[in-house]
Amino acid sequence: MTNTRKRDRGPKSYTRLTHPLVRDEKGGPLRPASWDEALERAAAGFRAARGAFGMFSCARATNEMNYVAQKFARVVMGTNDVDSCNRTCHAPSVAGLSAVFGSGGGTSSYEEIEHTDVIVMWGSNARFAHPIFFQHVLKGIRNGARMYAVDPRRTSTAEWAEGWLGLDVGTDIPLAHAIGREIIHEGLYNRAFVERATSGFEEYRALVEPWTLTAASKVTGVPAAAIRELAHAFARAERAQLCWTLGITEHHNGTDNVRALINLALLTGHVGRYGSGVQPLRGQNNVQGGGDMGAIPNRLPGFQDILDAEVREKFESFWGVDIQPRYGRTLTEMFEAMESGELRAVYCIGENPAQSEADSGQAMERLAMLDCLVVQDIFLTRTAEFADVVLPATAAWCETEGTTTNSERRVQRVRRAVLPPGEAREDIDIICELARRLGHEEWKYADSETVWNELRALSPDHWGMTYDRLEEHQGIQWPCPDLERLEPSFLHGRLWERDPHLLGRRAPFGIVRHDPPVDLTDEEYPIRLTTGRRLDSYNTGVQSGSFASPLRRGEFVELCPEDAERYGVAVGQRVRVTSRRGSVVAPVWVDPALRPGLAFMTMHFPDEVDTNQLTIEANCPIAGTAEFKASAIRIERVAGVADDGSALR
């Protein structure tokens, strides 16, 4: 590693939108417009596409905005086609958790991880992606907890682990099943809990039976002894926490992966108690809240099922409209419907799917097919460049009042600290303005608290959270059905009740089978590419590109030293990276935390290296999340050009 100098190409820095923009004809330029003109055009576009309208809500905006956005879709446009970028990350966690426990939130709290005995970080580099959560993990480790890291890469999280299980990408289910089998065979499972609180154990026992330590070791690449050690540590612990991130969810079978992990918690009774639980670490400030607020196609606010007639009736009488008694389209399905022409207008608030979707080339083609794309954002993102109308919004986290909900289900107050630039307006005001133009004169909210109180009236889990109480307690975790009391910090304590009525619905084991990544490696594409985050950058880089991080070094394709030697490439040398879908040129970085045959890239610098041209849009059939974590690529030296543009010798 000789050439470690930084490249001077900084990331693209975005400037705030200050005025509405409209486009007079497809393919023409965007031009500044008045609010009145822009809103009228947006309203006309939506009016013309009634019945073929989709809403992309924003996982970075407030709960209040998400509530109003989904209400706009359901009440004004009469559709359940509303979703957000939770689809590209943690939708499988929500789907898996709600299938088992009836609720899509992580079951424990950050504080509990400081008071637990065993912590498993599975497919999660929290040290980089969730640094302050990881401080709670470090407190736990300092308090005596043993931590195990399960990750194809030996990440900076794994550096703190008692044991690192470096499995091959996409073999999480065999590993989980082998752990389950070992626990059962050694008699370490929690019989009382399994018998009382779960269902499907016998089927599960049969399911995992073939996954002996040896068999799993062959498929996963993890030594049998390491699997055995984790199984015993997890099962014997008095309390244990199982945490995961996108390494589990961003697969074509993400929901199955989540179920396979939850099975281990059910088997050992590590759920529903203080210090024992399952915890998906969410990727955006309000991706939990967006779903809680009903900005997803299958739930109404308060995570209440659309198919439940009683629930629907409550909302119908409150909102004064009929709600379609069926699930709407997911973000993924909406993109497919653009191609078939079933979806002709999209209202995209604060999302950048042109760059965040897997197979971004295809995503952009589909966006271009729309009759009407309205983008509401703080920047002219790549997605906004496709729009017919661009509406300048406020930055939710520092220019508006409201709340967001974090990974431990804590609803916290967001407050206005600075004034927005130019004519930028708050999301809720803009949505209400459009609703009024579409015939809903009554759409007016005095402030965010009014929105919140409407939501509280409809969602029992949020009823006890007045703004005053949120202020007093520095945030409150849901459920909070009572105005006086606070609930325990963990969910599903009911599973430990002896009385079957109090216990309620048993938690089912997930009968899920191993299914390797769709994009297979072969002689032509011999390297497994996986993606992730770096410490100082975030998603498509629109937010994080603007500050002068001394750690930032732009996009690289990271290889292990053995592969770098095999391909005869050195740090900084530019190579062509090709998958079955696309091809990009990126400089090489050598990282000894990788293993032969495994490469790593991020999606932080899409204007420099568009990694998502390589990723595959193989979607989880249950949650719709794409397999960002497993593409097959090949690496070729680029002839003639060195990193600095000079000719090679």
Next chain:
Amino acid sequence: MTTVPLAPPRRLLEFTLDDTPVRVPEGATILDACRAAGKDVPTLCHGDTLTPKNACRVCVVEVEGARTLAPACSRLAEPGMVVRTDTERTRHSRKVVLELLASSVDLSTTPRAAEWIKGYGAEPDRFGPEARRLGEEPRVDNDLYVRDYDKCILCYKCVDACGDQWQNSFAISVTGRGFDARIAVEHDGPLTESACVYCGNCIEVCPTGALSFKREFDMRADGSWDEEAQTETTTVCAYCGVGCNLTLHVQDNEIVKVTSPHDNPVTHGNLCIKGRFGFQHVQNRV
């Protein structure tokens, strides 16, 4: 099994503080009791999120029956003890501590230092100009932090925050011994070649401004830093889903500094590089 194992409630204990009986929970320090009673005891090396290091001795109090003065920040309250915070002995001791510090270190950006020096009648000049410890230029080797060791009182709070108490990055340590002891990163090189991850948690705890944000440093240098004109608003970080609380310090509609409430259950006052510095995108207004 569904009940949360709560720690047993802490009993109250009673002792005498400046001739007045006070009651504090078991495990409270004398400093906790002083603050609860509204007494103004100066502190420098004490951090509300850190284990006391007892480095500066500016908070000393007199405990009846004890041979030496006790640091209020780390001495636990005991039932029946008699404590005096404002005796001739404590005042004299604090005066000398302030004189020793202010003669060797630049305390110009230490909150309340000037007030304490005046209040305790300290005369830092009495040791002469030779007492100055370092006399070096501030180190500016990146766009986020400035290290001005002339302002460092060697309280070790940054070492603890970067080390095993919070961040566990271990980029900062003490180098040298005795008079040569100083805070440094490995090989005393530039920050950019150290293990630093730019979380800013050392700056959050630094009591003197020896470690500061470059924005604040630059604004102080050009005279535009005006704390009186700043508002502080606590909101939630817009990066990952952890939900860290950010206190935005705003001057003329520009975010100039980001901190986090020390009593916040999510952060305990700590942030990462994105939360601490990643705000610039909202104010790229032209």
